[in-house]
Amino acid sequence: MAEKMLVGPRQTRSLKRDLARAERKRKRNAFLLVLPLIVFVVIFFVAPIAGMLERSVVDTDLMETWPKTAEAVRAYDWEKGAVPDETVFSALAQDLSRSYEDRTAAAVARRLNYDISGGRSLVMGTARKIARLDQPPTSWRDTLIEIEPDWGRAETWAAVRRAAGPLTDFFLLQTIDHQRDIDGSIVPVPTERAVYLQIYTRTFAIALTVTLLCLMIGFPIAYLLAGLRENTANLLMILVLLPFWTPLLVRTAAWVVVLQEHGLVNQMLQFLHLTDGPIRLVYNRSGVIISMTHVLLPFMILPLYAVMRTVPPSYMRAARSLGAPPFTAFRRVYIPQVMPGIAAGSILVFIIALGYYITPALVGGAADQMISYYIAFYTTDTVNWGLAAALGTGLFAATLILYTIYSRLVGGVRGVM
Amino acid sequence: MSGAITGTEKAWRVVLYVVAIGGFFFLVAPILAIVPLSFNDGQFLTYPLRGVSLRWYEDFFFSGTWMSSIRNSLIIGVVAATIATFLGTLAATGLWLADFPGKRFISAFLLAPMIVPMVIYAVGLYFYFAPFDLTATFTGLILAHAVLGTPFVVITVTATLSGFDRTLIRAGLSLGASPIRVARSVVFPLIAPGVIFGGLFAFSVSLEEVITVLFIGGPNQRTLPREMFSGIRENISPTIAAAATIMIVLAVLLLLSAEFLRRRSSRLQAKG
Known part of the structure; x- marks a missing residue:
């Protein structure tokens, strides 16, 4: 290095370049270490989720099974009438009989059934009946309407047009209890079918209740721990970490046992003569709230405690010695300092609570299920993947927004735990 | 410091400690409550226990x-x-x-x-x-x-x-x-x-x-x-x-x- 001390302007420039190059190389090498995980997460995490969410707008069941009908429906000038002409009907007839033969008609039947009641029997019934025709009729329009009068209704054709793909807003609108009417304008669905906003509201209400309870119980615990000597605090911290490391299923099983009709809580309440008979604590909303609060409490305590430990006690002492009443000092000096912890813990608990599935499914009743339950239900039970994906999109969007706020708040990897 | 503690502050402190200790109990008690039940001789998951037995572990390990x-x-x-x-x-x-x-x-x-x-x-x-x-x-x-x-x-x-x-x-x-x-x-x-x-x-x-x-x-x-x-x-x-x-x-x-x-x-x- 010593001989390089004496350098002219030209050498300085080349030295600068060398330094910049070395720096770039260092950054590139560092990035190359992160790259494998990025690729892994993209392939096995981002891609599956993107594929799932895509199903909320991609709608190709009808298009793939009835290509001629889809094309005819798109080509037809709907200004001429809400029930199309012979070109569309003959395309429909061809698609119907072909899909009946190769047994693919069920996919379209199912898709139309999401939209109009009786859609399934309309498709399958018509397909069965035209298979029995001896020869093709002169007018498919008249024949189909004669077989199934629903083909002469504007609502049926509005539904076919909505399902013609390749993209649709049908499922997303459905999740906010709206639909397109015959003219294509967006209107609220009839009240007896308006169920999804209520599910969203319920999900948010449960998550909010759990978050507030976690804050109410977690704050004193973290405050108590932060005021103790580190060794004592670490020892008591085990009481927080034990449930944190205990599998969710074990904790859920424990709550079912403790809260059941003859469980410990009911025995205790009766022993203390607080109730005469057993009260119902499980398979209803209280069971869900109690066990979710228990499961998520460590997620509140850990960030709160991390922030509270860094608050020097001298500020509170200063406020007190300057004459602030205890509660004022607490509210105006202490709370603002631990606010980042309160915010981080609350958002974290709220985000995790929003997506909960297992706990409500096991300790809740039918009226306590959250969004995740319906996503699972529409995926595996009723096979309405578009609706499952649309509900997933709503949940995902809420999570993403909150997570963005959260990572701004805690700043990258370091502050999370 | 201790001289400045008022009655309300003391009351708040008591509330704080009670909630915190209750919170610790809430965190750990249900997990610990299920453990003795696994040694219960009876068919049901309720207290009091009807004698100690390892039959459920036998059930578990031989299944x-x-x-x-x-x-x-x-x-x-x-x-x-x-x-x-x-x-x-x-x-x-x-x-x-x-x-x-x-x-x-x-x-x-x-x-x-x-x-x-x-x-x-x-x-x-x-x-x-x-x-x-x-x-x-x-x-x-x-x-x-x-x-x-x-x-x-x-x-x-x-x-x-x-x-x-x-x-x-x-x-x-x-x-x-x-x-x-x-x-x-x-x-x-x-x-x-x-x-x-x-x-x-x-x-x-x-x-x-x-x-x-x-x-x-x-x-x-x-x-x-x-x-x-x-x-x-x-x-x-x-x-x-x-x-x-x-x-x-x-x-x-x-x-x-x-x-x-x-x-x-x-x-x-x-x-x-």
């Missing part, structure tokens, strides 16, 4: 389904945690080594598996794995659980590295060691406790995960939490209490070794 579920959990957990630890440690080291464009975004992105609702991921995998025949396979579940474990490895290794003294690397390099040699003989021994801690974390994530198993696991991949899920849903029996107790013991062991490693790595940091 093919429970035993194979433990085996499945261990296979999936160990392999997934190994993958997660390897990829997560590399990534955390890269994030720590240099500031490159988009680093903040990348670290937030890498933590996303911890945050995204599990049902969305599980349903996504259900569709995504089908064309590759990865549903109902160990490979599929291992890949899924490896993804879910990586954020925890990234967090713990990052925390360990933040206390690492960078001059040690420069010292190693200036003494003529190759970067790989420095990584192996200087960096890794010092961050090893943090890496193992992260690995244990990833293992415990896999050990408790049930939603992806519900969606993409087949009858041959039923894990311990998957069996418990059916058990709680259909008929909650004392055998479930025995299974829960075994998992609690496992959790305590994991917690203690994790705490041991965490303290060890923070001691090393204090020295560095």
Whole structure:
């Protein structure tokens, strides 16, 4: 290095370049270490989720099974009438009989059934009946309407047009209890079918209740721990970490046992003569709230405690010695300092609570299920993947927004735990 | 200080302590309450106990389904945690080594598996794995659980590295060691406790995960939490209490070794 001390302007420039190059190389090498995980997460995490969410707008069941009908429906000038002409009907007839033969008609039947009641029997019934025709009729329009009068209704054709793909807003609108009417304008669905906003509201209400309870119980615990000597605090911290490391299923099983009709809580309440008979604590909303609060409490305590430990006690002492009443000092000096912890813990608990599935499914009743339950239900039970994906999109969007706020708040990897 | 304490302040303090102690009780009591029930001789999961017996453990250990579920959990957990630890440690080291464009975004992105609702991921995998025949396979579940474990490895290794003294690397390099040699003989021994801690974390994530198993696991991949899920849903029996107790013991062991490693790595940091 010593001989390089004496350098002219030209050498300085080349030295600068060398330094910049070395720096770039260092950054590139560092990035190359992160790259494998990025690729892994993209392939096995981002891609599956993107594929799932895509199903909320991609709608190709009808298009793939009835290509001629889809094309005819798109080509037809709907200004001429809400029930199309012979070109569309003959395309429909061809698609119907072909899909009946190769047994693919069920996919379209199912898709139309999401939209109009009786859609399934309309498709399958018509397909069965035209298979029995001896020869093709002169007018498919008249024949189909004669077989199934629903083909002469504007609502049926509005539904076919909505399902013609390749993209649709049908499922997303459905999740906010709206639909397109015959003219294509967006209107609220009839009240007896308006169920999804209520599910969203319920999900948010449960998550909010759990978050507030976690804050109410977690704050004193973290405050108590932060005021103790580190060794004592670490020892008591085990009481927080034990449930944190205990599998969710074990904790859920424990709550079912403790809260059941003859469980410990009911025995205790009766022993203390607080109730005469057993009260119902499980398979209803209280069971869900109690066990979710228990499961998520460590997620509140850990960030709160991390922030509270860094608050020097001298500020509170200063406020007190300057004459602030205890509660004022607490509210105006202490709370603002631990606010980042309160915010981080609350958002974290709220985000995790929003997506909960297992706990409500096991300790809740039918009226306590959250969004995740319906996503699972529409995926595996009723096979309405578009609706499952649309509900997933709503949940995902809420999570993403909150997570963005959260990572701004805690700043990258370091502050999370 | 103590002279200034007023009556209201004292009352608030009492409230605080009562809530905090109640909170500790709330956290631990239900978990501990299920343990004695697994030794109960009676058929029902209620107190008082009707004599002590190991019959439910006998039930558990001599049942093919429970035993194979433990085996499945261990296979999936160990392999997934190994993958997660390897990829997560590399990534955390890269994030720590240099500031490159988009680093903040990348670290937030890498933590996303911890945050995204599990049902969305599980349903996504259900569709995504089908064309590759990865549903109902160990490979599929291992890949899924490896993804879910990586954020925890990234967090713990990052925390360990933040206390690492960078001059040690420069010292190693200036003494003529190759970067790989420095990584192996200087960096890794010092961050090893943090890496193992992260690995244990990833293992415990896999050990408790049930939603992806519900969606993409087949009858041959039923894990311990998957069996418990059916058990709680259909008929909650004392055998479930025995299974829960075994998992609690496992959790305590994991917690203690994790705490041991965490303290060890923070001691090393204090020295560095």
